[in-house]
Amino acid sequence: MEEEIESLKEEIQNAKTIYDIERIFRRLWPDLLPKPFRKPLFGFPDVIIHASETSVKKHPLYSDAKSGSIESATELVKDTFNQDTVDDIRLLLHGRKPIVISAHAMEGEGVNVIPEAFAMLLAEKLGLEVESGIIQTNIVGHTGSDGFGRLSRQPVFDGDVIKSKEYFIVDDFIGMGGTIANLRGYIESKGGVVIGATALTGKAYSSKISPDRNIIQELRNKHGKELEEWWEKRFGHAFDCLTQSEARYLLKTENADRIRNKIVEAEQI
Template identity: 50%
Template sequence: MNANIPIRTPWQNFPPAILHAEESRVKKHPHYQDAKAGDADAAFTLVKETTSNQAVAELKELIHGRQAILVSAHAFEKDGVNAIPEAFADELGRRLDIPTDGNVVQINVVGHTGANGFARMARQAIFDGAIIKGANYVLVDDFIGQGGTLANMKGFIETAGGTVIGATVLTGKPYSAILTPTQEQLAELRAKHGKDFEDWWRNKFSHGFDCLTQSEARYLTRTEDVNTIRNRLAAEE
């Protein structure tokens, strides 16, 4: 399956992503830059030293006896293929005694590291790979910014017949881990920018506001007007 466009599905009370370590602990780790640039040994050292036992216990509770597969995002960075997500999934698989799936790959380069919110929304991750229909998946990534990459990976897997039951990331902002926007947030966004803008958004990105992450919805609501949003997105493309 290769849609060549970002795919999203509604959140339906999706649980918050489970975080393992504070951002400074991960990004200031001596092996972080090498791991981000594709050094597998550096990545394994990094994840072994920053994976949280408490977070692993939360993951175990989330899965709660269901058969599940850990699937990681394979993303291209400016210096190479980020080795952290796969190493992280392997470490979690070892601790939880569940399988990992390396077949799902990101097929475009988005350059999200250090990017602003408009860049993250303008350049969305697109995925390809074989999905087991009816299987339960847990998404694994190294960092959560606005949550768009997880949203798109979830959409790809669910459109292909899998079920995504949760997500976990090595680090990120705690508020970004809350992926599902509230009805109040969506109502505020729609009231501020109008139905025509949501129709424009759906035409451009193939999904409505109900498929935004909470951080994305907040970012758009805080932007002054529709023209600013459109211009900023166009500039970042």
């Protein structure tokens, strides 16, 4: 026991970033971490994607933009912005004037300012207001992670929300849709209404975050009530709050024990 305590002290002393401290806390007391807010996503409109992953992630300014350079992020967004997609967003809004809200995220290299630059340009094109007061309060380290990494380390948000006001979410990338689902859940838990979302890039199949009801039922049938109860205790929401990609990922996993083990393993990274 004493050796474990000394080892823990040494690990804390050697921690270089808040992310290192958070990782230690997540390993030791996972159930005490803040739970993300989620609501069922049935009927949520598809996320509108602007550009291919290659055009965004291979852009010469991408790394600088992900690390906090607002100048690089602005140029990146301008170079990959799709006017046709803006027209699609305008059709979705159908005359409504939501607040544009971006997902502010801390990456391992710094604050990712691509969503902020994207939100500012989009709001300018659509004549909308931008909100920057809602922030992500934890570091999830999703870049380069597999599905279990994204599922296990979920973003949590905080900040002021205007009750009954409509919001439109902007992010730089959509993978499994968890960031958008959690930001939407937070905003609506505070009385706001999220009417849609867009991402600068992501795979086409990721755009559908509203899950098929039959997939949720298949997931419950395959892995059982016990896993869903474990999931709800761990993450604060049941399977009906999963995105389409999250539900499909869990459905493809062999059994409930593997899901639990892979989640616990991913939490240590």
